[in-house]
Amino acid sequence: MQTRTLGTTGPTVSALGLGCMGMSDLYGPADEAEGLATLRAALDAGVTLLDTGDFYGMGANELLIRAALKGRPRDNAVVSVKFGALRDYSGNWLGLDGRPAAVKTFLAYTLRRLGTDYVDIYRLTRPDPAVPIEETVGAIADEVRAGRVRHVGLSESGPETIRRASSVHPVSDLQIEYSLLSRGIEAKILPTCRALGVGITAYGVLSRGLLSGHWSKDRALAPGDFRGHAPRFSGPNLERNLALVEALRGVAEGLGITVAQAAIAWVLSRGDDIVPLVGARTRERLAEALGAVDVRLGRDDLLRIEAAVPPGAAAGERYPAPQMGMLDSEREAAAG
Ligand SMILES: NC(=O)c1ccc[n+]([C@@H]2O[C@H](COP(=O)([O-])OP(=O)(O)OC[C@H]3O[C@@H](n4cnc5c(N)ncnc54)[C@H](OP(=O)(O)O)[C@@H]3O)[C@@H](O)[C@H]2O)c1
Secondary structure, three states, X not given: XXXXXXXXXXXXXXXXXXXXXXXXXXOXXXXXXXXXXXXXXXXXXXXXXXXXXXXXXXXXXXXXXXXXXXXXXXXXXXXXXXXXXXEOOOOOEEEEOOOHHHHHHHHHHHHHHHOOOOEEEEEEOOOOOOOOHHHHHHHHHHHHHHOOEEEEEEEOOOXXXXXXXXXXXXXXXXXXXXXXXXXXXXXXXXXXXXXXXXXXXXXXXXXXXXXXXXXXXXXXXXXXXXXXXXXXXXXXXXXXXXXXXXXXXXXHHHHOOOHHHHHHHHXXXXXXXXXXXXXXXXXXXXXXXXXXXXXXXXHHHHHHXXXXXXXXXXXXXXXXXXXXXXXXXXXXXXXX
């Protein structure tokens, strides 16, 4: 497995990370046994970066990772954990909590669930508008000094937040959506990260499955599946986006790779400071994703891929309006 280093101070990780969210939450019913088998297969294949959130399956996702790591040396994995989301019994979103006392509390619960005495990368899932980022990052930095966290990360943050956070403690990586369909980070966020030595862990590389080549407009969505109310998956937007996928399929077939592999390889080609997280939930999808790591896209291949899915071509925003409004990364980009 090839490796990449996250930022100037972050850990060296597999060139492809495994995003574990869909194994426990947000994409309809999850098959826990297959999720565990997928995690173990990823570790066996040399994937070291595992991404989770304490709120994915209300802790269930961390317990799944604990099971996968059982019997393996702890340092075989780089576990990235997001915290700060408040949810009710039914999983509804209630807000954020980035207060220092919350950081310490969330982390204590996470360590118990993971069955480990440290988290590799710890990050607030979204900046909390009620708490200056300096306070949240300062509290994580205390945990770094105590040995319970190795690195500070950020998620969906804009340039100013990235700068402010970095002034308190070095930031290993910003986790943010980045794909052929979501190129918003290229204007300001990516240059800011590069100037500050902050790496990128890119999520939604397959645009939540839309850009995988396996989606169709007839696919039935289970209750609770995020995609049931995601703008890019609805009505005429979905038809327009699937037309882009078909154009990409034509290019991918010419290269002898799948649509998903083309989408992942494109993100890998954007810089050694970017590590795609793929949300594979099954061993079959994982094997497909891993096949992208050795794909080398030449200049002409990249031009053909970007002609099939040009910047700004996506129909619909990446989140429903209320969630878009909560994104610091979008707010700052819009403000200029
Ligand atoms: N920081 C943040 O705000 C944030 C937000 C969202 C996610 N994340 C993290 O990023 C990870 C990845 O994000 P994501 O799952 O939303 O996006 P993704 O990787 O773009 O999409 C994953 C979906 O794509 C489908 N898929 C089809 N072919 C695939 C293949 N070969 N490999 C992998 N998936 C394939 C899977 O659906 P089927 O299994 O149904 O085929 C899966 O549900 C998450 O697990 C989470 O850890 C972070």
